[in-house]
Amino acid sequence: MATIRVRFAPSPTGHLHVGGARTALFNWLFARQNNGVLVLRIEDTDLARSTKESEEVMLNDLKWLGLHWDEGPDKGGDFGPYRQSERLSIYREYADKLLAEGKAYHCFCTDEELEAHREQRRAEHQTPHYSGKCRQLSDAEKEKLKRAGRTPAIRFKASAEDINIKDLVRGNVTFPQGMIGDFIIMRSQGYPIYNFCVTIDDALMKISHVIRGEEHLSNTLRQIMLYKALGFPLPTFAHLSLILAGDRSKLSKRHGHSSLGQFEDKGYLPEAMINYLALLGWAPTTLSGDVEEMLSVEEITRQFSLEKVNKSPAVFDLDKLNFLSGHYIRRLPPEKTLELARPYLEQAGLVDENTDQAWLTEVVMELRGHLHCFSEITQHTDVFFKNELKPESDAEWEMLKAPGVTDLLSGLKGKLSGLTAISPEEFFALIKELKKEFGVKGKALFMPVRIALSGQQHGPDLGKLVSLVGPANCVKRIESALQNL
C-alpha cells in the first residue's frame, strides 16, 4: 500500500487559528496512526499579507501543541521547497502548459471591470461569474491591450460538467455544472492563485489525503478541474466541519478566543487543548455510558478515525476547555506545577530568583485547585503575599466587629508573637487553647480568625496558610485588622 501522506498548509497572515489547530491535529493524528507522513507547507502567495513573523508564530504554536511534522520548510524533505513563494517557477511552468494546451487564456480585464460585472450580475440575481469575455480575444486585440499597458492575468477555462467529490467525512458531494466561471490561476503580476498552487503542490508532494476545513469544499470543485486538466491523480478528500463561536457564526478574531497563541499565553496546558480540540467534532468509539472523556494523545491516536468525524459544525466552548485544562493542571507533579506557574508570579512581581523554592511549591500547590490556566493564579495570591488584607464585604466586617473578637484576636496575636515558625498542627493547638480561654467555637471562632488572617471568608486551609505565611506576618495581619476595628 502506498504511503499515507497528508499536509497542513497554513497561510502566514496572522496567528494560528483554533480551527487551523484542529485541522493540523486531525492531519497529525491521521498520519500518526497510519504510519504516514505529515507535510507542513507554507502558503504564502499572498505577498501583501504573508509575513515571516507570522510563519514563525504558527510553527511555534504547532510545536507548543506537540504536533511535529516530517517534512517542511524548516526540515526539508524530498518534495521541497515547502514554501510556495519558493516554488514560483513550478507554477509558471504549469500555467504555460495549460496556456499552450488551450486550457487557459490571458485575461486583460481590470479590477474595476470585473467588479462592475459582478455587481451587474448580482443585480440581475445571477451567479456573479466571470463572463468569459477575454476567452475569444483575437491576437490583434491582445496586442492592442498590451500596447495600452495592460498586463494579463491567466484564467483557467472551467469545465462544463458536474463535479463529484468523494469525501471521507461528507460522503459524496456533487456540484452541478456551470457553478463557477473561468477563474484566475496566475495574477497579472505573475504570482499564482491559491487554488492553482494547492493543486500542483498536493499532486507533486504526493499528498494522498487532503484533510482541511469545510470552507474549502467549494474550492475543491476548482481544484478537481485543475487536477483533471493537469493530468494528476486525485487525492482523497476529507472536509472538516467549521468551528463556530457562541453566536453560531464562524469563529473569528472578533469573538475573542480564536487564536491558539492566546491559550498558550494564558497558561493553558497543551495536553488539555489537544484533548479538547479532538473532542470538537470527533468522539471516541467507546464513548457511551460511564466513559472517561479525559484522553491522552496516545489514546486519541489509537482511537481516532476520520469516519467518526462529525459532519455538523461545533461551537467552541470555553467552559469545557477550562474544565479539561483545570483537570490536567491538578494532576501535574509539584515541580511541573511550579515551573508553569512561576512566570505569572514573576510577572506580577510577587517572586524572584531568591524566593524559596520549597515554600513557593507549597503555595502554588495550595492555589492550583482554582485554576483553569496558570495566568489565573495571580487572582488568588493575595493571601500569601500581602499583609494588609482588608475585607471587602459587609458580612466580613460584621464578623470582625462581633463582640469579643478584639480580645480573641489579641489573644491569638500574643500566642503567635515571638515564634519564628509554626506547623499546621501547632497552629491548631493554639486555636484549641483560644477556644478554651475565650469560650468560643465553630464559626464564631474560625471566621474572625480567618478574616483577620486572610481578609476573606474563603481561602486556603488555615493551618496551611499560617504555616506558609509564618507567625511574624500573621501578627502583622492581626495588628492590621485590629487597627481597622
Next chain:
RNA sequence: GUCCCCAUCGUCUAGCGGCCUAGGACAUCGCCCUUUCACGGCGAUGGCGCGGGUUCAAAUCCCGCUGGGGACGCCA
C-alpha cells in the same frame, strides 16, 4: 440571489430501524465531604426543529419546509 453543507439537552456528543420511558461530558442547581472556598463524590433540571411519507416498529430511512452555516476574489 445561486450552489453546497449541516440539524439529538444551553454547549460538545453517543445513537447508524426494535436494546431509547434517548446514554455520557461541560455548564447550571441541590446534597455530601470540609472550620470556609476550591478540589472530590453523589443527585437533579434539561434535547431528537416542523410536516408528510416508508415500516408491524423511526432520533435512526425518503421527501418537503424551516432554521443555521459556508462558498461564489488577480484572499487563503
